[in-house]
Amino acid sequence: MTDQGRGSPADGTEPGGTDTEGAESAESAEGAEGVGEPGAVDEGPDGGGGHYIVCGGNSLAHRLILELTEQYEVPVVAVVPDRSREHGPAIAQIPGVRAVLEHSTVTGEALGAADVGRARGIALMDGTDQENIHAALAAENRNPGVRIVLRIFNQRLGEHIEKLLPNCAALSGSATAAPAFANGALGRPHTVEVGGRQLYVAYDGEIRPNQICLVADRIDRQDLTRLRLLPETGGRAADFIRIAELLGGGEGFGPGGRSGAAGRPELGPLREPGGLAALQTLDTEPPLRQPLRKRVKWWLLDGLKHFTNTRLRMILITAFAAILLGGLVLSLHSDSSHGFGWTLYFTLLDAAGAVQPDVPGQQVTGDAWARAAQVLITFCGITFVPVATAIVVEALASGRRGLPRPPGARTRDHVIVVGLGNVGTRVAALVRATGLPVVCLERDPQARGIAAARSLGIPVLIGEGPLEAQLRQARVKHARAVVAVTSDDAANLEAALEARAVRPEVRIVVRLFDDDFAHHVYATLGNVASRSVSYLAAPAFAAALMGREVLGTLSVFRHVLLVAELAVEEGTVPDGQNVGDLERPGGVRILAVRLQRRGHDYQWNFADRSRRLAPGDRIVIAATRAGLARVIQ
Template sequence: MTSEGWGTPPVEPISQHYIVCGGNALAHRLALELVELYDVPVVVLVPDRTRDHAPRIEQLEGVAAVVEYSSVTDEALRAVRVETARGIAFVDGDDQGNIHAALSAQGHNPGIRIVLRMFNQRLGSNIERLLRNGTALSGSATAAPAFADAALSRPNSVQVGDRFLHIAYDDDIHSDRLCIVADRIDPQDLGRIRLLPEQEGDSASYVRLAREFGDDGPIRSGAAARLAAGTVGPDPEPGGTAALQSLPSEPAVRIAWWRRLRWRLLDTLRFFTSARLRLVLITALVAVLLAFGLLWHLNGNFAWTFYTSLLDLAGAAQPDQPGGGDGSGTGGTWQRVAQVVITFCGITFAPVATAIMVEVLASGRRGQPRNPGVGTRDHVVVVGLGNVGTRVVSRLHGLGVPVVGLESDPQARGISAVRALGVPVVVDDGPLAEQLRRARLKHSRAVVAVSGDDATNLEAALEARAVRPDVRVVLRLFDDSFASHVYATLDNVASRSTSYLAAPAFAAALMGREVLGTLSVFRHVLLVAELTAELGSGLIGLNRHDLEDQGGLRVLAVRLARNPQLYHWRYADRTRALEPGDSVVVAATRSGLARLNTTLTADS
C-alpha cells in the first residue's frame, strides 16, 4: 500500500478503481470490504491521517493509496483520480457536505457510481433524483433496528413484499423455515459459527422432517430439533442452529398493552405539566374522587351524584338549604363538606389549565429536555444520542416502548431530535454511574450503549451491571476481538457493530446491488438483497443452481417479469433460467454476495 503526502495524488496513475471518502469506522469497514471481498483497487481520501480510523486504514493490505485532504474539494477529487474511477462513496461529514461532494464528483465523471451517507433519508431520496447513477444510504438507519430489537430480545427483521424475514434459533425454528443460515453456534466462541452451511438438497431435509413429524409426535428439543432443522449429518457438532423464517407481520414487542397505555398517559402528563402543577392536579383529583364517593354513599344514587358533582365542579350547584330545627338541612353536614371540596377543586382547575397553556405555548417548554420522572418503569436506557442513538430512540418510541436518552455532550444534535419526540433525556457530563441513576436504571428493562467509543460503551455496561446484575445490555463495539471477550465474560449481553452492519450494504450499493436489509447472527451479518435480471447484468440465463452453487447464497423468492407483484417463495423449479425483468430475492453472506457480483461482472 502506498501512503501519499498531504494533497499529493497517487504516485502511479490509476483507473477503474473505487474511492472511499472518510476516516471513520464505516470508511474503515467499507475499504476492508472492497479489498477483501470484491478484490477491487481502492483509494481512500481521509481528512486527517493521524486521527480516528485513518491510521488503521493505512495498515490495510490491498488499499492502493491513502490521500489526505481536510475537505472533499475539487482539488481533492482530482488527487484521487475521480475522472477515471468506477465508483465513489462519501461516508463522512454532514449531509450538506456529502451532497455537494457528490454533485462535484458527478461533474468530473458523469458515469461514476456514487453512494453517499445521508442521515436525513427523505432528503436522500430527493437527492437520488439529481444523481445519474447514485444512491443515498443511512448507516445509522441500517444498524438501528438491530440494536433496538436486541434490547427488546426479539428477532431483527427485514421486510420483503408483505413478509418479514427474521432469524430463529434452535427450538424456535419451524418446519416452514426458508433455509438454514448458520450452524455450530457457540456464544462463547463466535469464531465457530458457519454461515449458510453446505446444503444437501431439498429432499434430505424433508425426509428428516417427515421422520420427526411421524407417529412419534412433534419435533423434540435439543439435538433432535437441530437435526430436524437441517444441520448436516445425523450427529451434528455441538452448538446451535439458526434459520431464516418469515412472518406475516413484524415480530411483536413483548410489552403488555396496559403498560404501554400507562407509559403514554404518564409521558403526556409529564410533557404538558411541571412537577408542581402535577402535584396540584393530582391532589385536587384525589379530593374530588373522595368527595364524590362520600356523596354517592350518602345519596345512594350514582346518576344524581354524578350530575351534582359536575355542577359543583362548574360552580353552578344549588347550595344545600337549612332544614329542620337541628340545622342539618336536606343533605346533612357531610354532604355540604363534600360539595364545598368539589367546588373549590373545580375553581382550582381553571387557573391550573391556564398555567399549563401558558407554560407550553409561551415559555417554550417543548424546547427543554426533560428528566425521567418517578413513574418511569420498564424502559430502555439509550446511552449516546449520536446518529445511531437517535435512530434507536426513535424506533423504540415508535414501537410504544418507554425509553430514556442519556448524553454527556449538551451540544449533541440528537438531543433536539429526542426532545421533539417528547422523550425524557438526561444531559450531564458527570460520572456515568450518576447519569444512569438519574435515568432510573434500577427500573429499566435494558441498556443500549451506542456512543462512538468502545471504552465508554463497555463502562456503561459494567456500571449498569453493578447496579442491576440481571439487566439486558446491548453494546456498540467496533473491535471483533473485544466483542468476543465481552460475550465470553458477560451474560445476557448482545454486541453489534454499526459499521459492520452498514458496510456490506454500502459496498453492494457501489457495485449496483440493492440490499433490502441486514440480519444479525450474533456479530455476523446476513444480507437480504434483490437482484434484477436486466440486459447486460449477467443474471439472464442463470437458474437457482447457478446462483447457489458458488456458495454463501440462497435464493429465497422469485418474481417473474409477467407478474412482478407476486413473490414465489421457495421457488420449486431450480432449472428455470432467469429472463429479462425477472427478480430474485437472496440471502447471502458478505463473501457470497461479493462472489456473485464478481461473477456477474466478469460475465457481462
C-alpha cells in the same frame, strides 16, 4: 471533527457529520496536504484507472475498504483526513489499497490526486451532508457517469440528490444500522421486508417447521468465529429434515442440547458445539404499547408525585376519600327521587364550591346527614380541586412539542438510550414510534440530537455526573432495555455493567466496533447483545458502489447476512444459470424467483431448480458478503 472522549454519547459531531465508532476522531488539519501524489495512483498492477475511491478515515470508510478489497477484489484509493489518526493507519495496511492520500477535505485537488477522471466509483464517507453533496457534484463534473455513493444523514435530501445524479446512491449508515439496535432493545426480531413478507432470523427453540432455509449452524457463544453462515445442507429438503429432527420432540435445540426423541443418537459434527439459526417469516409483530389501564394509572401517580410531597399526598388522598364518602351519604339521605346521576352532579358541584345551601322554611333536598355531607364535600374540595386542576394543566402543557418532562412514575417498561449521536437519535425515534416510553442520556449539552429528541417529547438527561446516578434517575430499575450507542466502546460497556448492577435482568444492547472485544463480551455477559454500525452498513454501501441494491441486512450475532433482489441481465453471473448453480455453501441461498412473465409474483423456494434464468427474471437472495460479491460481478 472533535473527539467526544470517554462516555461521550455522540456518534459524530452533528447529524450529517461523521459516524465515528470505537475510534478517536481526527481533528481536521488546515488546508490540504497531498501525502500521495497523483502519479502514485498509477502504480497499480493494471497501470492505473478502473479503481474505486473511498473518502474518509472513520470506521465506516475502513469497513467499506475491506469490503471492496476482500470481497470484490477491486483496487481502492483512499483519501483520509489524517493518515496518523482515526482509522488512517489501519487503512494504509490493507492489502489492495493502491494509495492513501491525505487531504483534510475532499476538494478538487483531492479528486485530481485520486485520479477521479479514470475511477469507476467514488464513496464519500466523511464530512457533513453539504460537504459530501459538493464533492459528489465535483466528481460528476470531472467524470460524468462515475458511480457515486455518499453517506448522508438527511434521507429526504438524499432522495433529491439521487434524482439529480442518476448514477448516485445516497445512504445513511445510521439509518441502516438503527433498526437492528431498536429491535434488539424491544426483544423482537429485526426484519427485512421482501414481497410483503417480513424475513427474520430465528434461533434454536424459536425455529418453526415451515422455514425458508437454514442460515447458520455450529453456533457457540463462547467462540463466534466457529459459526458457519449458509452451511452445506445437501439440498433444500435437508434444511427442513434437519430442523424437524432437532425440534421433533418439542423441546427445542440449543447449544449442547439433545433432540426431543428419546434415545435418538447424536447427529454428527452439527451437534458440536451446537445451535441453529434459520430464516423464517414473521406473521404479526407483537404489541408493544402499554395497556391503557396502566398508562392512566401511572399518569395519575406521576402527576400526583410531581406536585406533592408525601404529607400532602396523604392529605389529598384523605380529601378524595371524604368526597367519595360524602357522595355516598348524599345518595342515601337525599330526596329518594334523585338517581345516581343527580347524586354525582350534586357531589361534583359541591366539591367545586358551587353548593346551594338549604334555607329554613323552604323545600329541602335532604336531611341533616345530607347537609353535613355537603359541607364535608365542599371543604375537602377546597383542597383537592385546585391541585387536580394543576396536574391536568401541567400534563397538557408538557405534551407540547419541545417541553418534555423528566422521567417520572409513569416512566416504566421503557427503553433507555445512552448517546444522542446519529445512531442514538434514530434508535430513540424508532422506539418512540412503537408507543413505548423512551429516556435518553447525553453528556454533551451541545449535541444536536437533544433538540431532535425533545421535539418528540422524549426526556433527555444531560450532565457529566456519574453514569450510575444518571441511570438511576432514568429509572433503570423499571426499564425493559438499555441501548448504549456512544462512539466509545469502553463507555458503552460501562453503561451495560452499571445497568446490570442496578437491574440484572434488564436487556442490554451495546455498540461495539472491535470484534475481539465483542466476542469477549458475548462470552462473559449472558444478556448483552452487541452491534457494529459500520459492520451492518458497510455491505450495503459496497453493494451500492458496485451498482446493486441491498434490501437489508440481518445480523447473526456478529455476522451479517445480506438480503438483495437482483435483476438478471445479459452477461451477468445469474444469466443462463439455474437456482442450483447459483446456490453454494457459505455463499448464496435463493429465497424467491420472479419470472419475467409473472413479474409481481414472488415464488418462494422456487421448485424448478433446473430452469435456467433469463434476462428479465429477478431473484431474491440471502448471501454472505463474499457470496453477494460473486453473484453481482
